[in-house]
Amino acid sequence: MSRGFKSLTPADKAVAEFLSKLSHKPPVVEVPLGEALGRYLARDIIADVDVPPFDRAAFDGYAVRSIDTLGATRTNPVVLKVVGRAGPGRPFEGVVREGEAVEIATGAPLPEGADAVVPYEEAAERGGAVEIYRPVPRYYYVSRRGEDLSKGELVLKAGTRLRPWDLGVLASLGMSRVPIYLVRAAVISTGDELVEVEEVSGGAPPPGKVVNSTRFALIGLFREAGADAEYLGLVPDDEEAIRRALERALSGFDIVATTGGASVGGPDATHKAVSSIADFYVRGIAVRPGRPNGAAVVGGKPVIVLSGFPVAAVVGFEIFARPAILKMVGGRPEPQPTVRGVLTRRITTPINVRTYARVRAYVKEGKVYVEPLAVTGSGVLSTLTRGNAILVVPENREGYDEGEEVEVQLIRELEAV
Amino acid sequence: MSRGFKSLTPADKAVAEFLSKLSHKPPVVEVPLGEALGRYLARDIIADVDVPPFDRAAFDGYAVRSIDTLGATRTNPVVLKVVGRAGPGRPFEGVVREGEAVEIATGAPLPEGADAVVPYEEAAERGGAVEIYRPVPRYYYVSRRGEDLSKGELVLKAGTRLRPWDLGVLASLGMSRVPIYLVRAAVISTGDELVEVEEVSGGAPPPGKVVNSTRFALIGLFREAGADAEYLGLVPDDEEAIRRALERALSGFDIVATTGGASVGGPDATHKAVSSIADFYVRGIAVRPGRPNGAAVVGGKPVIVLSGFPVAAVVGFEIFARPAILKMVGGRPEPQPTVRGVLTRRITTPINVRTYARVRAYVKEGKVYVEPLAVTGSGVLSTLTRGNAILVVPENREGYDEGEEVEVQLIRELEAV
Structure with missing residues (x-):
């Protein structure tokens, strides 16, 4: 070919080299637990308490001494005296002694003396006494203290992307704030053919112009990937202007993506600007669409140089930007449907x-x-x-x-x- | 069984009946395009412009009249005079006449007179003229006006959950604001055994108490499902207090979920409160975990009555809350990995x-x-x-x-x- 890329780099090779040059870590911030959804945990979480903090009933029924139920059958039940009731948050304060039982609701602390729960299905209460229809082993239908999380256990690894139940687990441990990586992404668009949607609202763009749609796709992809994303605006197809915009972005963000100006034969001001500041730069990827996409490292931070064409840019995001985020936070790829x-x-x-x-x-x-x-x-x-x-x-x-x-x-x- | 649910309703039957009674629609609001990510589109979007708005080059090369390339081969090239250059946003303003070509970059408007693009790979420019090495058909490497979206076409259906590229498509149509369903979800916790994480921070909960972890899992699930979610606090295990909290929530939210107080044999104040105001109420579901979960309809709105146990609540959310949101916005279930x-x-x-x-x-x-x-x-x-x-x-x-x-x-x- 007389113009165009002299040779294309296989995607896996390009990504591996690019990732190996990244050394930046996004800042760690402590946020209230309710704001940590979808963020990446910044340190390993070790349980410093037992959850549940006490033995509790795992089913509705009667708290008993398991030894008292030996030999019980439906035809020859064991009869125990019901000495009290226990509910969650309303413990039975006494002790269950030989021949006694306490009616108990799921979640209630197991009373002292009792070591098992007989479910309602295996019992029948009549006038202050309960018939037990089967023998139960020790800890039958009992959630043991520390059964959910035991003190000293590794609960969640650094880099975990926090899902709803993870927040629940962190709450169980008494954590009202949680350390996360705050990944700040910036998007810079270039392309003299572009016009912003806010300027054409409702109508068609001026002749020869097209609406900048790629910025919305990219900002959305960064947000879905757990980053804060900010659009820094449209920069003219001018190497010096783009370099200044990149340097400004790199001073305040953890990852920067540009769109447009990456082609060969067409406008390549972005390419030139990136070349002039990059410590590492790979471009011309053996991927379709998205051949002009590239990725650079500047001062340890990732700069993703994307085609102005939206589908090519989306592919470039998946190839370079998502792995770069995961590398920076120590995260693992999410499963895909x-x-x-x-x-x-x-x-x-x-x-x-x-x-x-x-x-x-x-x-x-x-x-x-x-x-x-x-x-x-x-x-x-x-x-x-x-x-x-x-x-x-x-x-x-x-x-x-x-x-x-x-x-x-x-x-x-x-x-x- | 002597206590507990007399009979359990199969999950599919419970959900179908519950959904059939829902009539509420969340409010439709117009938001800036950049804020619509993950929301549900509130109306069908029909293209009112062509995208792209003009014929443009789909590859870097030379814009030509296809008829001029007839018979061209590598050994017997056709030679055309290069009369100008065209880039995105920098159209060639003249007309391409017989025997002429315009160097063109991907995305640039196709000049008048030209009807095809010969890629660099099939051409070589020398001193103001370009050799063309193959014949090209009409519209070769040309993105036709309206090829992406054509005026009058249904682009996105109401109820679509907006992904990053959908925002790009809406921008292409000149839409800077987009109508979405604002789904407002409220979570109410009950349970006298509960203490909020903000009150135990760092330490273990007081004796007999457990941290309210379910609220975080539920708020997170609602947010992941595209709703705004607000936690309304811990309400005592008291039927009247819970009824008042429910009525307040129903006046300002589109879906309400409660946790705790739904069991049989244990505390059931939530159950009683819901029963007293519900137009429809199903509970006791043949699902494990999550048998005590239920779902009610009050004035056409969904009230999801969930177990206080986090895993049971998560299961109940999937069974009742997610389908309720989709029903209200006309959405479709997302694919799962x-x-x-x-x-x-x-x-x-x-x-x-x-x-x-x-x-x-x-x-x-x-x-x-x-x-x-x-x-x-x-x-x-x-x-x-x-x-x-x-x-x-x-x-x-x-x-x-x-x-x-x-x-x-x-x-x-x-x-x-």
Whole structure:
């Protein structure tokens, strides 16, 4: 080829090199527990108390001494005297002695002397006494102190992305504040053809101009990935202006993504600006769409240089930005929804290039089908709204045949036709 | 059974009846596009402009009249005069005439007269002229006006949960604000055994008390489901106090969830309060954990009555609250990450009860295994942090055998051992 990239770097190689050069860690901040959802935990959490803090009933019934129930049957029940009631937050303050029982609700502390709970189903109370219909072993239907979390135990590892139940576990440990990594992401757009949506509201853009849609996709991706994301605005296609914008962004953010100005043959002011400040820079990736995407490291921080075309930028985010965030916080990739289905027609892709094909996955008569969407360019964002899944064709394949079963990543629910 | 629920309602039946009684719609508000991430679109979006708004180059190269390239080969190239350059936002203002070409960058408007793009790879420019090495058809490497979105087309359906690329598509249409359903969720906790984490910070709870962890799990689940969620505080185990709290919540929120006070045999003040105001109320669900969970409808709005035990509450949220939100906004369930693996030991569950078993899924020597976690009660939240997946055992099974292949829902990444 006379112009364009002289050679393309395989995606895995580009990512591995890029990640190995990253040394920045985002700041650690303590936030109230309720604000930690979706954030990355900044240190290992070791239980410093037992949860539950006492033995408690795991079922509604009667707290008893298990030894008293020996030999009980439905025809020959053991009869115990009911000496009190216990509820959660309303413990029975006395002691359960030989021949005695306490009616107990799930969650209530097990009274002193008792060591098991007989469920209502195996008992019947009549006039101050309860018939027990079966023998129960020690700790039957008892949640032991420390059973949920025991003191000294590693509860959650640093880098864990906090889900709703994790917050519950941290609350159980008495933590009202939690240390998280505050990942601050900045997005800078370039492209003299761009106009902001706020300036065209309701109408069509001026002749020759297109709306900057990529910024919204990127800000959304950063937020979904657990980062705070801020849009820093549209910078002219000018190397010096872009360099200044990058330097400003790098001083206050943990990861910076640019869009536009990365192409070969077209406007490449972003590329030149990044080149002039980068300690490491890989670009020209063997990925379709998204060949012009690149990733740089400046002072240990990641700078993701993305195509101005929205679909190419989304692919570049997945390849470089998400792994960079996980590397910085010590996080692990989240599981993705996938489905297997039969291709409705052949899909042809170039060898030695990883292709992200947009597809429509649907169920028909109980069987899943995958239909490739026709695409001409990397700008056709509607393939992500018309389609509902991505088929990643690896470098060592030239596509898949009609009728072949493939696994796709669902970005929206499966359609039913 | 002498106490407890007289009969249990199958989960599907309970949910279907509950949903059929819901008539409330959350308010529709217009928010700036950047704030719409993860919200539910409140109306169908029809394109009122073409995207792209003009024909443009889909590749870097030369804009030509396709007819001029007829018969071109590498040995016998067609030679065209280069009359200008076009970039995105920098259109070529003239007309491409017979024998002429314009160098063009991806995204630039196709100049008048030209109808195709010859990529750099198939051309070579020398001194003001370009050699073309192959014939190209009309619209070769041209993104046609309206190719991405065409005027009048249904772009996104009401009820769609907005993902990052959806925001990009809406921006392309010139929408700087977007109508979404604002789903306001309230959580009320009850339980005299509870103490708030803010009151025990750092230490263990007072004797007989446990920290209210369920509130954090629920608020987190509501937020992950696209709702605003507010915690309204701890209400004493008192029917009248709970009724007043419910009525206040129902006046300002679209969905209300309570925790605690729903059991049979234990404290049931919440149950009584809900009963006294509900138009519809189902409780006692054939689900484990989460039998005491229930769902009510008050003035068309959903009230989810959940167990105070965190894992039971999480299960109840999935059974009642998430479908209620989707019903109110016309949304569709999101795809869940799943994996198939081999059970490492038998799991036994009761017939006619749907069991949500917490499991650990891991990869060993390239094969996926599923290990059931030992659980005694519905309060053991750590099973959701120790485990990484849920195995739902349906009502018509009494479990699965060791060695059987099962599909589980991943709530965290697969472990590698």
